[in-house]
Structure formats: C-alpha cells, structure tokens
Amino acid sequence: MNPLLELNNVDAFYGSAHILHGLSLQVNPGERVALVGRNGVGKTTVVNTILGLAQMKGGQVRFGQRAIAHPRTYLAAQHGIVVVPQGRRIVANLTVEENLLLGAATGRKGPWSVPEIYKLFPILQERAHTPGTALSGGQQQMLAVGRALMANPGLILLDEPTEGLAPVIVDLLAEIFNRVAGQGTALLLIEQNMSLVVRVAQRYLAMAKGSVVAQGPVVHSRQGLEELERHVMV
Numbered sequence: 001m002n003p004l005l006e007l008n009n010v011d012a013f014y015g016s017a018h019i020l021h022g023l024s025l026q027v028n029p030g031e032r033v034a035l036v037g038r039n040g041v042g043k044t045t046v047v048n049t050i051l052g053l054a055q056m057k058g059g060q061v062r063f064g065q066r067a068i069a070h071p072r073t074y075l076a077a078q079h080g081i082v083v084v085p086q087g088r089r090i091v092a093n094l095t096v097e098e099n100l101l102l103g104a105a106t107g108r109k110g111p112w113s114v115p116e117i118y119k120l121f122p123i124l125q126e127r128a129h130t131p132g133t134a135l136s137g138g139q140q141q142m143l144a145v146g147r148a149l150m151a152n153p154g155l156i157l158l159d160e161p162t163e164g165l166a167p168v169i170v171d172l173l174a175e176i177f178n179r180v181a182g183q184g185t186a187l188l189l190i191e192q193n194m195s196l197v198v199r200v201a202q203r204y205l206a207m208a209k210g211s212v213v214a215q216g217p218v219v220h221s222r223q224g225l226e227e228l229e230r231h232v233m234v
C-alpha cells in the first residue's frame, strides 16, 4: 500500500531558524497516527512544511505517489491532504455555511457535503447563517473539522484540535474522529491530551528537537498512557 503522505529526512526552516532536523514520517491510507512531543519540538512545523509555510531545504515530501519539490497548501488539498489548523482559523466575515463551503474549493468527490456535515454536527445547521466567529470555541472546532471534511480528504492533519475545550466537547470530538476514521479517512493527530490519543490513534510518533525519536503502537492501557505521557512531560 502506498502512503498518503511521506516525509523523508526533511530539514525545515523559518528564515535562518533550523527547526526540523532529518524528520521522517509516513501515514498510510486509513491509518490513525498521533504526533506527540513537548511544546516547541516542531509538531506544527511539520504541518507548516507540508503546507509550504516553513521552508523545506533538505529531504523529500511525497503526497501519494508524487514527489513534491515545493509543498503548498493547494497541492496538499489536491492530493486529499487537509489541515484543521491550530487556533481553527475560522473566517470572520463568513457565515458557518460559507466557511463550510470554503472547504469544498478543490471539488474532490466523496461522501461529504453540507447536509452530511449537518448530520454530524446538528448545532452547525442551527447556526448556519451566523458569522463563524460568533460560535463558541467548541462549535468553531466542529466547524473547522466540518470544513476539512468538505474537501473529501484522504488524510486530515489535526493540530491540537482539543486545546482549551471542555471535556464534554473533547469526548464528542473523539467520537467524531473515530467515526470519520471508521469511514476510511486517515488522521494525523497532533495532541497534548494523551487520553484523547489513546482513544483515537493506533500508532504514535514522538518528536524531540525537530525529529522523530520514538514510535510504536498506541496501547489502550494505563501503561500505554504512561508511555505516551513520558514524551510530553516537561
């Protein structure tokens, strides 16, 4: 099976700041992978490299079978790789529904449409004509996930999707991520909440100082949770 996303020995920079050092990872179709590590180790920079927001100066990136010399957001989207960004980035002067429609810009075919997103998150239908940024934090996160699904992706990169959210919303999102993954969409979950990681991911990659330093299966037990937590402890 060919990976949907592959980074091989990638070096990435912001200006002269060298952040990723020989980082390698891959995500296969339908897989649920967690990317964990302490604050500042470079997890968001992995996403930014895939989107072309950090400069890749060494190594290779592949979207599906295609080698990508200069990664860009639109190239990732064309290959079915979309991001739920940290901080959600809901467009302020668009309604909930207009924000959802933005996600469909690539025109990829698949099961997700506005009515399907409303079935997943009924609150978004109730608030369809409200400005997106007037929603609560949890509702904005649902909107960000719905907007990503509208692209009918093969892979969703989730950058700290539960940051700052109430436990009840975290539980709802965990269930949604599992439902979405159950339909065959791969997930790369960047997350500090290890109890969410054990509920959603099958495999983890742990980062330190800009590269992947450990990896393994996610084990659904107290011991498994403790193993993961060691990688994020300060």
Ligand SMILES: Nc1ncnc2c1ncn2[C@@H]1O[C@H](COP(=O)(O)OP(=O)(O)OP(=O)(O)O)[C@@H](O)[C@H]1O
Pocket (backbone or CB within 6 Å): 014, 017, 019, 037, 038, 039, 040, 041, 042, 043, 044, 045, 046
């Ligand atoms: N635009 C930027 N210009 C220069 N340095 C940056 C920029 N964005 C992030 N950095 C630095 O890059 C390093 C990695 O940051 P990154 O956001 O990728 O880490 P992270 O693992 O996602 O952490 P967090 O959990 O805090 O989001 C940090 O030292 C950060 O200060």
